[in-house]
Structure formats: C-alpha cells, structure tokens
Amino acid sequence: MKKIQFFIITKSIGLYLNALSYVNLEEAKNKAYQLFSQPRKGRIKKEKLPKTLQNVTYETFEYQTEKFQTYIWHGTRGDTSDSELAKQSERSEANEEIILLVHGWESNASRWKKLLTHLKPLGKTIIAIDAPAHGLSEGTEFNAPKYAEYINVLTQKYQPKIVIGHSVGGAAISFYLNKYKNPTIEKVILLGAPSDFKILSDNFVKLLSLNDKVKTQLENYYLEKFNIHIDDFSGHQFAKNFTQKAFIAHDTEDKVVLIDEGRKYAKTWKEAIYIETTGLGHSMHDDDLYKKIIDFI
Incomplete structure (x- = not known):
C-alpha cells in the first residue's frame, strides 16, 4: 500500500x-x-540527542552564513569513559592523528554508532560532522559540493589523516579531494559511495517522470x-589522480547506490583495496567489515 x-x-x-x-x-x-x-529526515534536536552524541566535545563551525555541527571523541588509550573524554577539550590539536567521519543523505553523525566501538580502541581522535541540513547543522539544501566546503573548513583546523565516508558523504570526500588536493589526508574509506552525479540526477528525473525541458x-x-x-561530476574520474590509499566497500544488494558505482572507484583508484559484501544493503553495518577497516587504518 x-x-x-x-x-x-x-x-x-x-x-x-x-x-x-x-x-x-x-x-x-x-x-x-x-x-x-532538500532532505526529508536526518535532523536531530539538542534536547533529544542520540546517546552516541552525548558526553562528547561539541564544536560548531561556520561556512558562509550557516553553522554546522561536529562531535569530537578525544584520542586516548585504555578504558577512559566518554564523560572523561569530553572533558579533554584541549586534546585535539592540529598535529594529532585524527579520523574524520562523513555521513550520507538523510542521516547524521549518530549513524557511526557501531563503527565507533571499533574505532575508539585505536586511541585516535575521532571527529564526526553533521552535513548541511542534517543533524544539528543549519540550512535546507544538501549537495556534495557544499558538503565538501564543510569538510574544507574543518580540515583547515584539524588536518585529519584518515577520512571515512558513507554514501553521498563518500562522494563529498571525492569532490573535496579533487578540488583541494589535501596532502595531509593519507587514507580514505568509502562505504556505499556513489560516483556519477548524473546517475543520481537521472534517477530523480525518472522517479518523477520529469520532461526533457x-x-x-x-x-x-x-x-x-x-x-x-x-x-x-564523477568521483571515480576524480580518483584517477588521488595519491591516498583507499579502502572501498560496496554491497551487491545495495538498492540505493548500485554495486557498479563501487566497482568504478575500484578500477580507477590506484592504491585501493576493494571489498564486495552481500546482504548488508546500503547501510554497510557489519562487524567483520569494520574489523577489516580497523586493519586498514
């Protein structure tokens, strides 16, 4: 129905x-x-933050006239609690080894809940970002180029060595790397990321049966x-010139971003590990996959 x-x-x-x-x-x-x-979901409220985004360090950045939200888990080793981590507000200096998490369409930084349990023991500082018009970030419009500008504002301060993107978050990373050529980023992880913007646009046109005009x-x-x-506007074409090492994973049963998109990245990215999963769909949540990501990091 x-x-x-x-x-x-x-x-x-x-x-x-x-x-x-x-x-x-x-x-x-x-x-x-x-x-x-314009995303229809993915917003959150300060008074009703998901548990994953509580007891962390919050930092708000600004791009043009809009503010966007980030969440920081400060690097430490051992069994330091989230509340203790949140108090270490001065730990994330620009020279610290940092992992940046970039979520996708109609989501927010809390989507990394399961991956965070694998990342935290590494002892690195982790920063997650809310995309334009998502989470606690302002705005009503979302697109990969604008998202890339958010990434650029943040990376100018924190200079992450590792970036992880899911879905359109991965496409935004590709657009960012193509435009800004950031040499401080050493490793890129893409999960279910689209490559060709034309495919996204054509799918939208087909969905609404829009005319040629x-x-x-x-x-x-x-x-x-x-x-x-x-x-x-093609991520895998951009990737031909990327020098970063990449870990690319895509699911054969992804109905949102088809498997061919992942295969395109794998063919053109010179230093890439490519993994195809089955049964994970577009979310790509899986402990075995996350363990492989940790090994790659």
Whole structure:
C-alpha cells in the first residue's frame, strides 16, 4: 500500500512540475531542485540527542552564513569513559592523528554508532560532522559540493589523516579531494559511495517522470551552481589522480547506490583495496567489515 501511495505522490508531483514548465520553466526548475536537494529526515534536536552524541566535545563551525555541527571523541588509550573524554577539550590539536567521519543523505553523525566501538580502541581522535541540513547543522539544501566546503573548513583546523565516508558523504570526500588536493589526508574509506552525479540526477528525473525541458534546465543549473558539467561530476574520474590509499566497500544488494558505482572507484583508484559484501544493503553495518577497516587504518 505504501509503495502505491509513494508512486501516486511522486508521479503527481512530476505531473505538476511538467505542467508548470510550460507556464514558468524557471519556477519548475527551482521547485524540482528544491525537491532534489532538500532532505526529508536526518535532523536531530539538542534536547533529544542520540546517546552516541552525548558526553562528547561539541564544536560548531561556520561556512558562509550557516553553522554546522561536529562531535569530537578525544584520542586516548585504555578504558577512559566518554564523560572523561569530553572533558579533554584541549586534546585535539592540529598535529594529532585524527579520523574524520562523513555521513550520507538523510542521516547524521549518530549513524557511526557501531563503527565507533571499533574505532575508539585505536586511541585516535575521532571527529564526526553533521552535513548541511542534517543533524544539528543549519540550512535546507544538501549537495556534495557544499558538503565538501564543510569538510574544507574543518580540515583547515584539524588536518585529519584518515577520512571515512558513507554514501553521498563518500562522494563529498571525492569532490573535496579533487578540488583541494589535501596532502595531509593519507587514507580514505568509502562505504556505499556513489560516483556519477548524473546517475543520481537521472534517477530523480525518472522517479518523477520529469520532461526533457525540466531535465535540461536542472542540468544547466548544476553547471551554473557547481561550476562543473554534470558529465564530469564523477568521483571515480576524480580518483584517477588521488595519491591516498583507499579502502572501498560496496554491497551487491545495495538498492540505493548500485554495486557498479563501487566497482568504478575500484578500477580507477590506484592504491585501493576493494571489498564486495552481500546482504548488508546500503547501510554497510557489519562487524567483520569494520574489523577489516580497523586493519586498514
């Protein structure tokens, strides 16, 4: 029943936008982009923080006019409690070995709960970020280039050596590395990451059955907004020039980002370990996989 309702709603929206394109194409494009870039979930409230994000150090950054939230687990060895870690507010200096966690679409920093149990014993400082319009971060618009700018603001201060991205978070990392060529990042871990922005856009157009007029306007808008043609907006093409070591994992049953995207990264990234899993879907939560990630780190 829910699938039928979803089908009716999406096609009705598409029908409206197609009709609008004959009256006001610019408005149709704007509404389509808003739907494409505005997450429907992933927000959290300060008074109802997930347990994973409690008793940590909080730091707020700013990009242009918007603030974005980060969470810091300070590096230590042994059985130091989260509450004790939160008090060590001066431990994360720029020269400390830091791991940066970058979540994906309609999620927030709490998605790393299971991986954190594996990362903390390493004794490294861990920083998780809330994406634009997600978690406690401000804004209403989400896209990989904007996310990459958040990453850039944070890395200028903390200079992480390891970055881990899930889903579009991984795509944002690829866009960031292509634009900023950060030599301090030594290792990259991508989990279920999309490569070709055109595929994401085409899937959205197909979902709503948008006409060619709206599709063309959207693609022109991407070029204007991101200063890159949609056909060139490709993570695996960026990866050809990356010098970092990579660990790339993708699930064969991922229905959100198909397995071919992971295989593209694996073919072009020069120093990459590639693993295919089965049965994990898009979330990629798995203890055995996380142990392999720890070994890679």
